[in-house]
Amino acid sequence: MSLAARLRPITPSLTLSVSSQAKAMRAAGQPVWDLSAGEPDFDTPEAIKAAAKLALDRGMTKYGPAAGLPELRAALAAKLKQDNGLPYTSDQVMVTNGGKHALFNLMMVLLEAGDEAIIPSPYWVSYPEMVKLVGATPILVPTNVGHDYKITPTQLAAAITPQTKLFVLNSPGNPTGSVYTPDEIQALAAVLAQHPQVWVVSDEIYEKICYDGALHFSIAACPELYDRTLIANGFAKAYSMTGWRVGYLAGPKEVIAAATVVQGHSTSNVCTFAQSGAIAAVTGSQDCVAAMTAAFAERREAIYARVHAIPGLICPKPTGAFYLFPDISALGIDSQTFCAKLLQEEGVALVPGIAFGADTNIRLSYATDRQTIDEACDRLHQFVLRQSRS
Ligand code: GLU
Numbered sequence: 001m002s003l004a005a006r007l008r009p010i011t012p013s014l015t016l017s018v019s020s021q022a023k024a025m026r027a028a029g030q031p032v033w034d035l036s037a038g039e040p041d042f043d044t045p046e047a048i049k050a051a052a053k054l055a056l057d058r059g060m061t062k063y064g065p066a067a068g069l070p071e072l073r074a075a076l077a078a079k080l081k082q083d084n085g086l087p088y089t090s091d092q093v094m095v096t097n098g099g100k101h102a103l104f105n106l107m108m109v110l111l112e113a114g115d116e117a118i119i120p121s122p123y124w125v126s127y128p129e130m131v132k133l134v135g136a137t138p139i140l141v142p143t144n145v146g147h148d149y150k151i152t153p154t155q156l157a158a159a160i161t162p163q164t165k166l167f168v169l170n171s172p173g174n175p176t177g178s179v180y181t182p183d184e185i186q187a188l189a190a191v192l193a194q195h196p197q198v199w200v201v202s203d204e205i206y207e208k209i210c211y212d213g214a215l216h217f218s219i220a221a222c223p224e225l226y227d228r229t230l231i232a233n234g235f236a237k238a239y240s241m242t243g244w245r246v247g248y249l250a251g252p253k254e255v256i257a258a259a260t261v262v263q264g265h266s267t268s269n270v271c272t273f274a275q276s277g278a279i280a281a282v283t284g285s286q287d288c289v290a291a292m293t294a295a296f297a298e299r300r301e302a303i304y305a306r307v308h309a310i311p312g313l314i315c316p317k318p319t320g321a322f323y324l325f326p327d328i329s330a331l332g333i334d335s336q337t338f339c340a341k342l343l344q345e346e347g348v349a350l351v352p353g354i355a356f357g358a359d360t361n362i363r364l365s366y367a368t369d370r371q372t373i374d375e376a377c378d379r380l381h382q383f384v385l386r387q388s389r390s
Helices: 014-027 046-057 070-084 098-110 126-133 153-159 182-193 253-266 272-283 287-308 335-346 370-389
Strands: 093-096 116-121 137-142 164-170 199-203 229-234 247-250 362-365
Touching: 014 335, 046 272, 070 093, 070 247, 070 272, 093 098, 093 253, 098 126, 098 164, 098 199, 098 229, 098 247, 098 253, 116 126, 116 153, 126 137, 126 164, 137 153, 153 182, 164 182, 247 253, 287 370, 335 362, 335 370
Parallel strands: 116 137, 116 164, 164 199, 199 229
Antiparallel strands: 093 247, 229 247
């Protein structure tokens, strides 16, 4: 069989494959302590589910507009104003099949062969693969733990070439949990201001999940970049709606219109009754978001204390998202071997850092219950002690 050449450089999503492997093992009756996917364990809040059920009962089972239900687009524009202080009209916002699809849409409309996209590394697994899928070239810029895994303005300036078309910014970040301060964002914006050909995508899917006083700040709030920033966001993480597949893209009208054309020929529209649930999520009480974030904050303390106590793992304490990203290089094992052995010997599922461009790290998601976290950490501790002895 000959597949299209565009697939050749693409690797499958390791976050999804490790998570499905863990789920399949559990379904087969094997005990698994799953800290792999970034998937909140909470049920979707009742009011959101009720709105979707009501929509179904009212017959909302037909096609909808490709860019999303007008009421949801208006509600998202209002959210961007209220939460982020950003002025968007409804026609600057489109509803997508999850945050991932918002990113894919914008890459389809902005990038082509010969274009470069700058991605700070470690990065979320799908960014480079999406860039390659649309024929462009990912330019990975290594960051380090000493600088909280954040790209510096000097690094950004050095990476920009006449071919640079896109800069990918993810704060709070997956897998590192780093949150850029407003000053750091402004310093990056000052560099980008010198290069008018460069677009910015700001992946803000973890915006609600910050700790220790860290605050999410959107680069679109820098006036010099508002006109060339695309915000990608979604409902999965903040409202525990991973399976609903509702996300959104906000930015200049022309880009949103072009992305709507792509969506019109690829997915038609996001499931209409799922959009009704999303309307309830964004317009209803935000207490559910606060409650889930408070639970993540407690779990973060617990998991950090336990992982920090494991000799040989170097683990900064992140201020955002729900991941720890410890360095395992002292153990002399690559991340895939480490995670495969850990799953086999202890039944603990983690994502190898290689998925995120860092083969010296492992990613633990703490979007799960305390019991799972505690048991997984005990087992991880024993496993690491065995590696250090062998
Ligand atoms: N974004 C989540 C993660 O990194 C979910 C899986 C995925 O979409 O990659 O685990």
